Amino acid sequence: MKVNRDQVVAMIEEMAAAMAQNKEYLTELDSAIGDADHGINMDRGFRKVLEKLPPVADKDIGTIFKNVAMSLISAVGGAAGPLYGTFFMQFGKIAAGKEELTASDIGAMLAAGLEGIKQRGKAVVGEKTMVDALEPAVEAYSAAADAGKDLVECLRAAVAAAEDGKKATIPLVAKKGRAHYLGERSVGHQDPGATSAELLLRAMLKVLES
Amino acid sequence: MVGIVIISHSLKAAEGIKEIAQQMGREVPIVAVGGTEDGDLGTDPLAIKEAIESIGETDGVLLLVDLGSAVMNTQLAIDMLQDELQKRVVLCNAPILEGAVVAAVEAAMGHTLAQVKRAAEEAGQMEKLL
Ligand SMILES: Nc1ncnc2c1ncn2[C@@H]1O[C@H](COP(=O)(O)OP(=O)(O)OP(=O)(O)O)[C@@H](O)[C@H]1O
Ligand SMILES: [Mg+2]
Numbered sequence: 001m002k003v004n005r006d007q008v009v010a011m012i013e014e015m016a017a018a019m020a021q022n023k024e025y026l027t028e029l030d031s032a033i034g035d036a037d038h039g040i041n042m043d044r045g046f047r048k049v050l051e052k053l054p055p056v057a058d059k060d061i062g063t064i065f066k067n068v069a070m071s072l073i074s075a076v077g078g079a080a081g082p083l084y085g086t087f088f089m090q091f092g093k094i095a096a097g098k099e100e101l102t103a104s105d106i107g108a109m110l111a112a113g114l115e116g117i118k119q120r121g122k123a124v125v126g127e128k129t130m131v132d133a134l135e136p137a138v139e140a141y142s143a144a145a146d147a148g149k150d151l152v153e154c155l156r157a158a159v160a161a162a163e164d165g166k167k168a169t170i171p172l173v174a175k176k177g178r179a180h181y182l183g184e185r186s187v188g189h190q191d192p193g194a195t196s197a198e199l200l201l202r203a204m205l206k207v208l209e210s
Numbered sequence: 211m212v213g214i215v216i217i218s219h220s221l222k223a224a225e226g227i228k229e230i231a232q233q234m235g236r237e238v239p240i241v242a243v244g245g246t247e248d249g250d251l252g253t254d255p256l257a258i259k260e261a262i263e264s265i266g267e268t269d270g271v272l273l274l275v276d277l278g279s280a281v282m283n284t285q286l287a288i289d290m291l292q293d294e295l296q297k298r299v300v301l302c303n304a305p306i307l308e309g310a311v312v313a314a315v316e317a318a319m320g321h322t323l324a325q326v327k328r329a330a331e332e333a334g335q336m337e338k339l340l
Contacts, residue, residue, distance in 0.1 A: 037252075044248070073286065077245075077252025079279040082286045120282055178278055 001151045003101040007207055008061050012053060012068060014203035016046035022199055029192040033179040038192035041078040048075035062096030065089075065109075079121070079177050080193060083130065084200075086116035103151040107141050110158065114138045127175035128186060130193035132168060136161040137201055155205045162198040169194045212317040212326045213239035213265035216310055217258055217284055218276045221245040227274075231310035235318030239265050240310075253280045258287035262299055270298040270323030272313050272330065274306045300327050308333040 019042040026039030048071040056067045065088050073085035090112035095101060114134045123129045140161035144154040169191035179186040214231065218224040224242035232240055243261035246252040265271050275284050284301055291299065300323060302309060309330040316326040
């Protein structure tokens, strides 16, 4: 199974829809341990993504993802902007010139995207950030791929791992981002960025399952 | 002369800090940048990049940031600069207000970018309650 350009565009639209639907939820999570803007930031970013999508929707998949990255970088406003911007910029690099993606392309995109986020934000697993959802997701994807699973099964494994990773942020003390200023008071709350990361992966899966 | 860019989540804060620092060095090029594209609190790497480019000084540009995404978005803005300008720009680990005041004094004295940066960073250890 391969993912074509129309499915990539559908994935991006699905991600935007997920951010719009969860705008209040993500903001509420961020109000507990941050500055109550994560949902607002992500929704603003993805509205810009949708606005800038039509002129590139018939280009190669790399160009489409680089465009997503630039929209997020310019419109998000918070930490999620440079982080997810870098994530999708890496997607764009791996997908450069491609008209369709294989399971191994998507695995490489996720791995490169995670690497980009870690370089930009200097976070490692356990610091209560989006990395806590994304790193297990990347590992689960590659384990499923190594076990010979197909694309949908690999992505399903990634989403399940992201969900566990997201929940595992609840007892953690934040070491990065705004929540870091709260120290011990950040314990008992789920990280907003780990939550949006899981939602974005789930949106990609939804398109392949439909 | 070294120029200074002040980067805050709030444009008002950046402009206020610029005003305070400018008193210490009237002729120093200082630019304030802050807020998102739609005027909310936040930072915008493209706006930061433009602010750095607008300084147009040849002796270098010192960047002062407030917190969180201001650091990452400024690093992203630096990555997007032309190589030649990129070499003359440094991000400094100083408190934004005190750092800006000290940097303005040092820049006005014609010091180098490295000297201005070091002085601004030392402003973090300055005793305020004498
Ligand atoms: N250094 C980092 N590395 C990885 N993820 C990070 C880092 N800093 C913050 N995050 C993630 O970003 C999320 C917050 O995103 P949001 O868009 O609300 O930015 P913010 O923290 O409000 O930005 P700002 O620094 O402008 O206040 C956190 O929940 C966390 O998952
Ligand atoms: Mg926030």
